[in-house]
Amino acid sequence: MLVLAIETSCDETAAAVVADGRRILSSIVSSQIAIHAEYGGVVPEIASRKHLEMISPVISQALEAVKVTLADIEGIAVTRGPGLSGALLVGFSTAKAIASARKIPFVGIHHIEGHIFACFLEKPVEFPFLALVVSGGHTHIYLVEGFGRYRTMGRTVDDAAGEAFDKSAKIMGLEYPGGVRIDAMAREGNPAAVRLPRPLMNDGTLNFSFSGLKTAMLQHLSKHPVAIPGPEANDLCASFQEAVCDVLVHKTSLALAQTGVKRLVVAGGVACNSGLRQRMASMAAKLGIELHIPKPALCGDNAAMLAVAGNFYLENDKASDSALDVTATWNMDHI
């Protein structure tokens, strides 16, 4: 099935054409295209107006890149939530309008469900598996038993891991994008140089907390200011990244042990972090776990990832009703 996928849940306006929920024929993300440059490329497209400006050019580019037209599209997968209603509505209404005009089915997808299946575009994973989703807004562990069958096992009780990276970078005075800078500087530093807390490490739950780590960074820097660039800044970045990775790896391995599941997917923007990828790989090797982390282009927000679950639902008679609306909050356990 040839599926057009549309994503407008938060910062990115994105569209993709995907065949059979497996092969990406095109994938366009607004921040990567020229029209975005006039905004400096860092302004979040949270405002509906910006999504509105971008949605048509982004869909046209996705279609033109594979030389198809809307007449060739057999179904549409679109983000239905969670997110800001105004932003979601732009993509969702567009999807409904195209579906109605072309008389093809559409299906609303959970944004996180999209991230979890992004790696299927490289290689499908057998069910059940565990998914660690780490991004600017999420740090969650899910048990995935099939399409639409998810159980939340752990989550952040305050900041997401990506937010901890961005805010710590800001506290240090690093330039945007902060998470990428920390990753690069951490490679040159000593991860044992600065003692930082591992919040909730031994609380017995699968939950995360990164707010205290940010506070510890503030307190450390107020006593020991660092020059940037410099070896001390590199050491601090390495120590910070090590603290985040320690907690993520520990809780994930705990979840694997508790469930006895042998397959793990790591997804979301923070899955680009080279330190986390290495640490997860060595944990998986040690425990005999089959690990799947998508390539960096599929970790951040994109539309192609929606087409995996979308294709499944569309082919299994689970298309959405035309009366369906967006939802700002949407629990993954009740899809």
Next chain:
Amino acid sequence: MSRFSLTSSSPLDTERLGKRLGALLEPGAMLALRGELGGGKTCFTRGVVEGAAPASANMVASPTFAIMNEYPGLPPVYHFDFYRLTSEDEIAELGFEDYFHGNGICIVEWPERLGQLLPADHLSVTFENAAANQRTITLESFGFSSEAVLKQLEDMEA
């Protein structure tokens, strides 16, 4: 305008204060949280939701990335963080004022970004780092309804 300060000696302390305040809030209430990173704003918010919409307390997390988290309840609590927004125009475009005068309780982090959009009647809560784990929390009322809430809280704390 009334004003009242106290010292919190732990995150749990901060959360408990939030809970006592949350139980006093009526639909339409607006809390403006101020203070540096790591001051305890998320802890305090979890407490407010425990007090106002208890079934949703375990949903509280930082809304920095999402801009707004919604916690269902009677009344619902809308938790905003305008950290990533830079101008009043951007916020106006998102249509958030509709929530400010609606049926829920609004909690706003980075309220200074709201400029003129911040409702005149609101309760300002400022978090300052004192010693390592200590925070000075100052509550100030602006307007008639927030004044009444602050008086009640002050009586409870006395």
